[in-house]
Amino acid sequence: MTSSSTATGASGLGPWSAIVLLAPLTVLMFAILLYPLGLTLWTSLYDGQLSLRAYAELASSTLFLKVLRNTFEIAITGTLVSLVFGYPVAMHLAAQPPRRRTACLVMVMLPFWTSILVKSFALVAVFGNQGLLNQLLGFLSGGQINLPMMFNRVGVVLGMINFLLPFMILSILGSLLALDRRLILAAETMGAGSLRIFWKIILPLSMPGVVAGVLINVTLSIGMYITPALLGGRQDMMVANLVDFYTRQTLDWTAASATAMALLAISGLLVAMLGRVRGGLSGGPA
Amino acid sequence: MNPLFGSSDVARRIVTVAAWLCYLFLLIPSLIVVPISFGNSGQIEFPPREFSLGLYRQFFTDPAWWGSMVQSLLVAVATTVIALLLAVPAAYALARSELPGRGLLRGLFMMPMLVPVIVLGLGLYLQFSNWGLLDTTAGVVLAHVMLTTPYIMISVMSGLQHSDIALETVASIMGASRRVVFFRVVLPQLGPAIAVGALFAFLMSLDEVVVAYFLTGTDAMTLPVKMYSSIRWELTPVLAAVSTLLTVLSLLIALGIIALQRKTEAHS
Amino acid sequence: MNAPSASAMVQLQAVTKRYGEFEALHSIDLSIAKGEFVTLLGPSGSGKSTLLNLIAGMIMPSSGRIIIDGRDTTTLPTNRRGLGMVFQNYALMPHMTVFENIAFPLQVRGLPKDEIRRKVTGVLDLIQLGHVAGRKPRELSGGQQQRVSLARCIVYNPALILMDEPLGALDKKLREQMQLEIKRLHAELGITMLYVTHDQDEALTMSDRIVLMNGGRIEQQGQPDTLYFKPETVFSAEFIGSSNLIPGEIAAGEGGTVTLKTALGAFPVPAPDRPFKPGERGVLLVRPENMTLTDRADSTSIAGRIEDSILLGGVVRHFVRCTDGSTVIVQELNQPGRAGARRDETVRASWTLDHARLLPSPPTR
Incomplete structure (x- = not known):
C-alpha cells in the first residue's frame, strides 16, 4: 500500500483546487495582457507579409531617432535632478525623530497619491507664463522678467521630477535608515569632519538605495506619456508620445507597434536590471 | 542626539533648506488647486480675487464633466469588484498550494506593473477595435481589471504571509472543510489586506489616463480623459474644481489605506 | 499497557x-x-x-x-x-x-x-x-x-x-x-x-x-x-536522566552475573536479558544517584579524586576524576556539613550490584 507523498498538508491546497482558483485570472492575463502584446508584435511584423521593414524604417527615421534621444535626455536629466534634490530630502527625513519624520513623509507621499492630471494642471498654474511664479517675478522686476517654464523642456523636467522625487526619496531613505549610526559617531570621535563622514561613510553605505532609486526613476520616466504631452512643447516629444502620434495622427499602426515594441524592449531591460539590483521584483506602485 | 550629519551646523543647514524647497515643490501643486477652485469662474486666478462656488456649479451642471465623473466612479467600482474576485482567490492559491509553475504564474500576474502603459494602451486599442469593445464601459473595465490586479495580489499575498498558517491547520483538524477554512478563518484575517488592495485598485482606476485615453471616445469617456483633453486644449478653470474634488477623494482613500495598515501592524 | x-x-x-x-x-x-x-x-x-x-x-x-x-x-x-x-x-x-x-x-x-x-x-x-x-x-x-x-x-x-x-x-x-x-x-x-x-x-x-x-x-x-x-x-540512558557510562568488554560470566572488563578495572554486572557472547563490547550504566562516596575498596567501586562538588539544593553532585582521566558523577543527598570542602580528596565512588546495568555498545555512526 503506497500512497503518493506529494499529497498536500492540511493547510496546503490540492492541485485541482489551486487550478480552479488560478484559472480565471490566468485567462484574463492571457486575453487582456499577453494577447494585446502579441497582437502589437504581430502588427509590427506583418504588413501583408512578415518583415522587419517597420523596424528598419524606424532605425533610419530621423523623427524616431530624435524622439529616442529626447527620451533619454529627459529621463536622465529628470533622474539626476531628482537624485540631487532627493538625497538631501532623504537625509533630512532620516535625521528627524520618528514622529516628525512621519509628518514630513506625508508631504512626500501626498503627490504620490495625487492624480498626475491634477499635478500637471497645478504645475501649469504655478510655473506657466501667467502662473504664480511669473506673476511674482513680474511684480518684483516691474514687468521686466517672464521666464518661459512651461510647454518646453524645463516644463517636462519639472513635471518629471515632481512625479519621480517620491520614488527616489523613499528608496534612499530606506538605505539611510538601515545605516548604523554608531559608525558616524565612531568616525567623529576619531576626528573626521562632516564632509569626510559623508563621502567616506554615508554615501557609500547608501549606494544600494541610490542605485535602486536611479533605476526606478529611469524606468518610470522612459515610458512617460502625460507629462511631455501636457507640459512639453513640440520639440519635447518622448517615445510614448510618438506611439500616440503614429496611432492617431498618421494612422500608421505598424510604425506605432514597432515603436511600442522598442519601448517595451528598453523598459524590459531596465526592469531586469532593477530586478538584479533588488534581488527580486518588488516594484512599488507606479 | 542625531549624528547623521556629524556635528556640522553648515551641513545641517544646507540639507534642511534643500529639503524644505523640495517639500514645497512636492506639496504646492497638490494644494494650490484648492484656492483656485473657489475663485472667479471666468479664468484661472491665484490668489482668487473673490470667493465663489461658480466653478463647482459649472462642474456639476455640465453633463460632459458630471457625466464623465459618474462614468469614472462606475468604472472604478466595477473594476475593484471584479479585480477582487479574480485576484484574491489567485493570491490564496499561489500562497497555499505547491503547484509547479507557481513562479511563472506569479510573474505573469505582476507583469501589468512592469509594462509601460502606453504599450498596453496601443495593444488594447488594436485588440478592442477588432473585438468591438472600443469606447465601451466593458472595455475600460476589462483593461483596468488587468492593470489593478497586481496591486491587490501584492497586498493579499503579504497579508497571507503574515497570517499564521497553523490556524488553517487547526481548523482543518477540528473538522472544517476547505471552504469553511477559507471563509471563516482565512478571509476574516485577510480583511484589512483585501481592503487596502481594493482601495488602491479603486484609486488607480479612478486616476488612470493613458489606457482610457486610447480606449474611450465620447460614449465611455472617463473623468481623467476629459481632464486630459481639457488641460490640453482649453485649460478651463473648472479643472481646479475637478482637481480639488479628486485630491480630496485621493486623500481620503490614502488615509483609509494608512489607517488599515496601522491596524494590521498593531495586530501582528 | x-x-x-x-x-x-x-x-x-x-x-x-x-x-x-x-x-x-x-x-x-x-x-x-x-x-x-x-x-x-x-x-x-x-x-x-x-x-x-x-x-x-x-x-x-x-x-x-x-x-x-x-x-x-x-x-x-x-x-x-x-x-x-x-x-x-x-x-x-x-x-x-x-x-x-x-x-x-x-x-x-x-x-x-x-x-x-x-x-x-x-x-x-x-x-x-x-x-x-x-x-x-x-x-x-x-x-x-x-x-x-x-x-x-x-x-x-x-x-x-x-x-x-x-x-x-x-x-x-x-x-x-x-x-x-x-x-x-x-x-x-x-x-x-x-x-x-x-x-x-x-x-x-x-x-x-x-x-x-x-x-x-x-x-x-x-x-x-x-x-x-x-x-x-x-x-535511552543518556536521554532520560543523567548517567555514568563505562565502556568495556564482556568476559565470561556465571550465574546471574557477568564481568565487564574496562579501563578502570573489571566489574561484576547483572547478566542482561538479551543474548550476549563473551568478548562482545558493552557499556556499564550506573545512575549518579545510585553512587555513593566511600573509602571502602570493593569490586563495585572506582578510585578517584574529587575534582569539584556542586550544590543543587537538596542534592550535591561530586565530579570524580578517575585514574584514566574520565569523570564519574556521584549524586548524594545534601546533609549539613557534607557539602563542599572535599575538593581534591581521594575517594571511591561505589555502587551496589543491583544498580548496575549492562547495555549493548552503541552502533558506531
Whole structure:
C-alpha cells in the first residue's frame, strides 16, 4: 500500500483546487495582457507579409531617432535632478525623530497619491507664463522678467521630477535608515569632519538605495506619456508620445507597434536590471 | 542626539533648506488647486480675487464633466469588484498550494506593473477595435481589471504571509472543510489586506489616463480623459474644481489605506 | 499497557515516510490504547513531529497504514479524521472571542445553538475561564490561551488529542502548573492523548507510556519508570536522566552475573536479558544517584579524586576524576556539613550490584 507523498498538508491546497482558483485570472492575463502584446508584435511584423521593414524604417527615421534621444535626455536629466534634490530630502527625513519624520513623509507621499492630471494642471498654474511664479517675478522686476517654464523642456523636467522625487526619496531613505549610526559617531570621535563622514561613510553605505532609486526613476520616466504631452512643447516629444502620434495622427499602426515594441524592449531591460539590483521584483506602485 | 550629519551646523543647514524647497515643490501643486477652485469662474486666478462656488456649479451642471465623473466612479467600482474576485482567490492559491509553475504564474500576474502603459494602451486599442469593445464601459473595465490586479495580489499575498498558517491547520483538524477554512478563518484575517488592495485598485482606476485615453471616445469617456483633453486644449478653470474634488477623494482613500495598515501592524 | 488492537485508538502499521532519499521514519509500528496518555519523546529531528503530522493527516506516509478508532485513515483528509490538536503557539483565531473559538468546532459539526452554548459554557467552567468568554485571545496570558486551546479540543470530544510541544512557550512555573492541569483533564475525561515533547521531565511527569524516538525509529517504549530504571540502550540512558557510562568488554560470566572488563578495572554486572557472547563490547550504566562516596575498596567501586562538588539544593553532585582521566558523577543527598570542602580528596565512588546495568555498545555512526 503506497500512497503518493506529494499529497498536500492540511493547510496546503490540492492541485485541482489551486487550478480552479488560478484559472480565471490566468485567462484574463492571457486575453487582456499577453494577447494585446502579441497582437502589437504581430502588427509590427506583418504588413501583408512578415518583415522587419517597420523596424528598419524606424532605425533610419530621423523623427524616431530624435524622439529616442529626447527620451533619454529627459529621463536622465529628470533622474539626476531628482537624485540631487532627493538625497538631501532623504537625509533630512532620516535625521528627524520618528514622529516628525512621519509628518514630513506625508508631504512626500501626498503627490504620490495625487492624480498626475491634477499635478500637471497645478504645475501649469504655478510655473506657466501667467502662473504664480511669473506673476511674482513680474511684480518684483516691474514687468521686466517672464521666464518661459512651461510647454518646453524645463516644463517636462519639472513635471518629471515632481512625479519621480517620491520614488527616489523613499528608496534612499530606506538605505539611510538601515545605516548604523554608531559608525558616524565612531568616525567623529576619531576626528573626521562632516564632509569626510559623508563621502567616506554615508554615501557609500547608501549606494544600494541610490542605485535602486536611479533605476526606478529611469524606468518610470522612459515610458512617460502625460507629462511631455501636457507640459512639453513640440520639440519635447518622448517615445510614448510618438506611439500616440503614429496611432492617431498618421494612422500608421505598424510604425506605432514597432515603436511600442522598442519601448517595451528598453523598459524590459531596465526592469531586469532593477530586478538584479533588488534581488527580486518588488516594484512599488507606479 | 542625531549624528547623521556629524556635528556640522553648515551641513545641517544646507540639507534642511534643500529639503524644505523640495517639500514645497512636492506639496504646492497638490494644494494650490484648492484656492483656485473657489475663485472667479471666468479664468484661472491665484490668489482668487473673490470667493465663489461658480466653478463647482459649472462642474456639476455640465453633463460632459458630471457625466464623465459618474462614468469614472462606475468604472472604478466595477473594476475593484471584479479585480477582487479574480485576484484574491489567485493570491490564496499561489500562497497555499505547491503547484509547479507557481513562479511563472506569479510573474505573469505582476507583469501589468512592469509594462509601460502606453504599450498596453496601443495593444488594447488594436485588440478592442477588432473585438468591438472600443469606447465601451466593458472595455475600460476589462483593461483596468488587468492593470489593478497586481496591486491587490501584492497586498493579499503579504497579508497571507503574515497570517499564521497553523490556524488553517487547526481548523482543518477540528473538522472544517476547505471552504469553511477559507471563509471563516482565512478571509476574516485577510480583511484589512483585501481592503487596502481594493482601495488602491479603486484609486488607480479612478486616476488612470493613458489606457482610457486610447480606449474611450465620447460614449465611455472617463473623468481623467476629459481632464486630459481639457488641460490640453482649453485649460478651463473648472479643472481646479475637478482637481480639488479628486485630491480630496485621493486623500481620503490614502488615509483609509494608512489607517488599515496601522491596524494590521498593531495586530501582528 | 500495550493494549490489544480491539481496544486500540490508534494503530500505526509499518509506517514509513521518505523525503526523496532521506527516510524520516523507518517502518514504525505503534499502538495507543483508548484513554491512554502517550508521549513521543526525542531530540529534534528524531521524527516525533513527523509522526504526529502523519497521524493528523498533514502529510501522507510513503508506505504503511494508519488506523484511528478502527477506521483506516491512511488517505483520509485531515478534516475527516475526528482529531483534536493543541499547538505550541496556541493557534487561536485572533478574530474570534474565546467563546467563539471554542464554539467553532461545534459549529463546523452543525450542532444546534443551544447545545453549543451549553457545551462551551461547560468546558469554560472546567478550565475555570468562564469570566474571559467575551475576550479576544490576545487579551489573555499565555497560560490562559493554552487552556482555551485545550478547551477547544475537549469540547467536541475527539477520538484523540494531539499535542505538539504545547507548553514550550510558557515559563517553568506555569509549565509545571499546566502539566498538572492537563493530567487532571486527562484523568477526568478519559480522552486519548498523544503528546510530543523533547523535555524528559515533562514526559516522565505526565505519561502513561513514553515512546522514545531516535533517528526516525522507536528507540524504546514503556512506562516512565521502566525507561528510567531499565533503559535498553545507551541513547535511552543518556536521554532520560543523567548517567555514568563505562565502556568495556564482556568476559565470561556465571550465574546471574557477568564481568565487564574496562579501563578502570573489571566489574561484576547483572547478566542482561538479551543474548550476549563473551568478548562482545558493552557499556556499564550506573545512575549518579545510585553512587555513593566511600573509602571502602570493593569490586563495585572506582578510585578517584574529587575534582569539584556542586550544590543543587537538596542534592550535591561530586565530579570524580578517575585514574584514566574520565569523570564519574556521584549524586548524594545534601546533609549539613557534607557539602563542599572535599575538593581534591581521594575517594571511591561505589555502587551496589543491583544498580548496575549492562547495555549493548552503541552502533558506531
